[in-house]
Amino acid sequence: xxxxxxxxxxxxxAIVCVALLCMPAIGQKNARLTDPxxxxxxxxxxQIDIEYAQIARKxxxxxxxxxxxxxxxxxxxxxxxxxxxxxxxxxxxxxxNATTKSFLAGATKTKAMLNSKKGNAFNKAYIDNExxxxxxxxxxxxxxxxxxxxxxELKSLxxxxxPLFKTHLEHAEMVQKEFNK
Amino acid sequence: MANTYSILKNSTYLLCLIFLLNxxxxxxxxxxxxxxxxxxxxxxxxxxxxxxxxxxxxxxKGDTVVWTNRDIVTHDVTEEKNKLWTSGPFAPxxxxxxxxxxxxxxxxxIHVVMKGRLIVE
Numbered sequence: 001x002x003x004x005x006x007x008x009x010x011x012x013x014a015i016v017c018v019a020l021l022c023m024p025a026i027g028q029k030n031a032r033l034t035d036p037x038x039x040x041x042x043x044x045x046x047q048i049d050i051e052y053a054q055i056a057r058k059x060x061x062x063x064x065x066x067x068x069x070x071x072x073x074x075x076x077x078x079x080x081x082x083x084x085x086x087x088x089x090x091x092x093x094x095x096x097n098a099t100t101k102s103f104l105a106g107a108t109k110t111k112a113m114l115n116s117k118k119g120n121a122f123n124k125a126y127i128d129n130e131x132x133x134x135x136x137x138x139x140x141x142x143x144x145x146x147x148x149x150x151x152x153e154l155k156s157l158x159x160x161x162x163p164l165f166k167t168h169l170e171h172a173e174m175v176q177k178e179f180n181k
Numbered sequence: 182m183a184n185t186y187s188i189l190k191n192s193t194y195l196l197c198l199i200f201l202l203n204x205x206x207x208x209x210x211x212x213x214x215x216x217x218x219x220x221x222x223x224x225x226x227x228x229x230x231x232x233x234x235x236x237x238x239x240x241x242k243g244d245t246v247v248w249t250n251r252d253i254v255t256h257d258v259t260e261e262k263n264k265l266w267t268s269g270p271f272a273p274x275x276x277x278x279x280x281x282x283x284x285x286x287x288x289x290x291i292h293v294v295m296k297g298r299l300i301v302e
Binding site: 071074075078079082157160161163164166167170171174 | 252255294
């Protein structure tokens with residue numbers, strides 16, 4: 001009986017230990033991003049899409065893809081410019097974080113994939129990625145960046161960028177239909 | 182002689198009568214060339230949150246529409262079907278106007294999913 005009780009106590013102790021060990025990781029995952037971290041994510045995410053557009057402008061000959069890539073390069077640069085003006089005004093230095101690193105790691109793989117393709121295969125890969133990337137960016141802005149932002153001007157800039165990204169997604173999906181016929 | 186005198190007298194009476202009658206009637210109005218000056222209106226369309234607001238306008242021929250860019254990126258306003266007119270790119274904070282002569286569907290040629298309509302009655 002005593003042995004059984006001891007086993008039960010040890011099991012409970014082990015479960016509690018595992019739970020306690022897991023807590024910091026869970027806490028970290030759910031930690032709110034600070035404004036400097038949000039600024040870093042916003043600038044990085046926009047910069048990545050400019051880099052995808054630069055690849056498209058080099059590799060594609062499709063008028064719709066080129067037009068879309070030109071719009072992405074200009075619009076995302078415009079968002080970066082406004083973010084830089086804002087962080088300069090606020091005296092905030094963008095700070096790298098897990099989300100920024102995750103975006104950058106994904107971008108390295110995607111750029112390698114895009115650079116390995118040619119012709120229509122490239123056009124399809126580029127526009128498919130634009131659809132997926134904008135969906136992910138919209139989700140991040142809507143569910144994480146806007147709720148976490150504490151500075152009202154930063155929050156407002158993110159809120160203004162959201163309809164822009166949604167329009168980009170709609171535009172990308174329109175071009176995508178051309179390659180899915 | 183008396184007959185001549187009588188004729189002159191009657192003629193004088195007749196002339197006086199004609200003069201009096203003429204005086205009593207109202208003078209005809211001078212023709213007035215009425216210039217129909219239509220009052221043309223000015224309508225404002227704001228470009229914000231990646232939409233033309235309002236997206237549809239019903240107006241009269243000769244009315245003016247002023248588009249103002251309240252977004253964070255450059256836009257344009259372009260007639261969609263035949264590219265009959267376009268504003269060219271205009272930056273945030275800038276405006277562009279058009280005197281409307283016919284109905285048109287228009288769009289932003291930079292963000293092709295943004296669309297608007299002008300209906301001339």
